[in-house]
Amino acid sequence: DAKTTQPTSMDCAEGRAANLPCNHSTISGNEYVYWYRQIHSQGPQYIIHGLKNNETNEMASLIITEDRKSSTLILPHATLRDTAVYYCIVRVSASGTYKYIFGTGTRLKVLA
Amino acid sequence: ETGVTQTPRHLVMGMTNKKSLKCEQHLGHNAMYWYKQSAKKPLELMFVYNFKEQTENNSVPSRFSPECPNSSHLFLHLHTLQPEDSALYLCASSLAHLAGGSDTQYFGPGTRLTVL
Numbered sequence: 001d002a003k004t005t006q007p008t009s010m011d012c013a014e015g016r017a018a019n020l021p022c023n024h025s026t027i028s029g030n031e032y033v034y035w036y037r038q039i040h041s042q043g044p045q046y047i048i049h050g051l052k053n054n055e056t057n058e059m060a061s062l063i064i065t066e067d068r069k070s071s072t073l074i075l076p077h078a079t080l081r082d083t084a085v086y087y088c089i090v091r092v093s094a095s096g097t098y099k100y101i102f103g104t105g106t107r108l109k110v111l112a
Numbered sequence: 113e114t115g116v117t118q119t120p121r122h123l124v125m126g127m128t129n130k131k132s133l134k135c136e137q138h139l140g141h142n143a144m145y146w147y148k149q150s151a152k153k154p155l156e157l158m159f160v161y162n163f164k165e166q167t168e169n170n171s172v173p174s175r176f177s178p179e180c181p182n183s184s185h186l187f188l189h190l191h192t193l194q195p196e197d198s199a200l201y202l203c204a205s206s207l208a209h210l211a212g213g214s215d216t217q218y219f220g221p222g223t224r225l226t227v228l
Binding site: 093104 | 114116118154155157160162167168200202204209210211214215216217218219220221222224
């Protein structure tokens with residue numbers, strides 16, 4: 001079962017910030033939060049990941065709450081090409097390795 | 113471009129055919145993965161290879177047979193598939209499939225498989 005809960009869908013106006021929430025209330029102390037997105041029928045594209053601190057890269061920012069039970073992915077200036085399904089994933093450690101547990105994601109639609 | 117390529121991009125096969133999917137990574141990674149994505153279902157991990165050794169098989173039927181001849185190439189051999197095996201098959205690679213650190217997987221574009 002997925003360890004994350006995300007809204008099924010969201011809309012965002014082009015040029016505005018897109019804020020995608022994710023709940024992961026059962027996350028353990030050493031489990032990372034990863035974000036990927038999947039544009040229709042393509043492979044998932046890595047966006048960003050974090051453990052405790054907020055992170056920023058050229059694509060997005062990741063804000064993780066202090067208790068680590070939720071996070072928000074921020075696309076600062078959404079474009080039409082950002083329309084995709086966004087997956088919030090907790091990377092679960094198991095027996096010296098790990099698993100990505102994918103959920104059903106948030107379908108983001110950027111509107112012109 | 114993620115540095116992970118998959119061929120073919122589309123494949124239609126009959127239930128009695130034998131075919132193979134190919135994945136190649138140009139990232140210098142040591143771990144490779146096969147995932148299956150069926151319509152309206154989350155991605156499911158099928159197999160993991162770490163340093164050319166198979167380390168995970170998530171109860172995948174024997175009609176799917178993986179092969180990893182070196183750390184850059186991964187194959188999925190298919191035989192006597194069923195229509196319910198129709199899906200998007202995704203390959204991914206990462207530096208090493210280990211719990212420590214923040215190993216990140218990079219996905220290829222996928223092969224869209226249709227079984228008639």
